[in-house]
Amino acid sequence: AVELNPILKPLSWLLGTWESDEPGEGTFPTIKPFRYTEKLHFSHVGQPVINFTFNAFHAESNKPLHRECGFIRIQPGTNKVAFIIAQNSGLVEIEEGELTGNQLKLQSQSLGRISFAKEPHVQQIGRVLQLRPDGKLEQTVSMATDNQPLTQHLSITYSRSS
Numbered sequence: 001a002v003e004l005n006p007i008l009k010p011l012s013w014l015l016g017t018w019e020s021d022e023p024g025e026g027t028f029p030t031i032k033p034f035r036y037t038e039k040l041h042f043s044h045v046g047q048p049v050i051n052f053t054f055n056a057f058h059a060e061s062n063k064p065l066h067r068e069c070g071f072i073r074i075q076p077g078t079n080k081v082a083f084i085i086a087q088n089s090g091l092v093e094i095e096e097g098e099l100t101g102n103q104l105k106l107q108s109q110s111l112g113r114i115s116f117a118k119e120p121h122v123q124q125i126g127r128v129l130q131l132r133p134d135g136k137l138e139q140t141v142s143m144a145t146d147n148q149p150l151t152q153h154l155s156i157t158y159s160r161s162s
């Protein structure tokens with residue numbers, strides 16, 4: 001195995017594969033609440049960068065739904081973290097924020113989308129990823145769209161599967 005770049009040490013708790021233990025909950029004022037499962041994978045190749053994929057599925061049918069992939073960087077010597085993300089919906093985003101202990105709190109800094117992205121368009125994203133004392137990983141995502149203020153869209157917890 002390639003040795004972890006020491007710059008990534010503060011984020012090493014993310015590395016590996018995670019699976020939702022119970023379905024996550026999706027909500028938003030404009031949609032019907034839904035349940036989903038999700039697999040996360042965080043890896044590295046020795047660079048000061050984490051590579052990740054998030055793959056979500058319909059909780060009942062197992063049909064693939066939302067997918068994201070990207071990179072995570074940390075500004076050396078600081079607790080400033082950046083996520084560089086591409087989503088299958090046609091959205092790309094930069095999120096930045098801070099690492100405090102085992103909690104990452106991020107806000108979108110820039111969003112881009114394909115010309116034929118579905119409306120309403122997302123205008124802002126907030127995300128919290130944290131390792132809980134019980135060893136589970138928790139993720140919550142909030143978003144603002146053209147017609148809704150920043151409101152929670154996703155909440156889910158994962159157990160490490162490898």
Ligand code: HEM
Nearest residue numbers: 026028030031034036056057065066120121122141143145
């Ligand atoms: C709906 C964005 C992640 C499942 C939506 C809508 C937006 C959105 C803008 C439409 C809201 C409206 O009509 O007012 C995002 C963003 C995500 C994300 C930015 C990640 C940062 C996910 C994930 C799932 C998911 C992980 C898991 C399956 C859904 C479903 C709907 C929805 C089922 C309602 C039906 C639909 O519009 O397709 N999302 N979403 N989303 N999202 Fe997400």
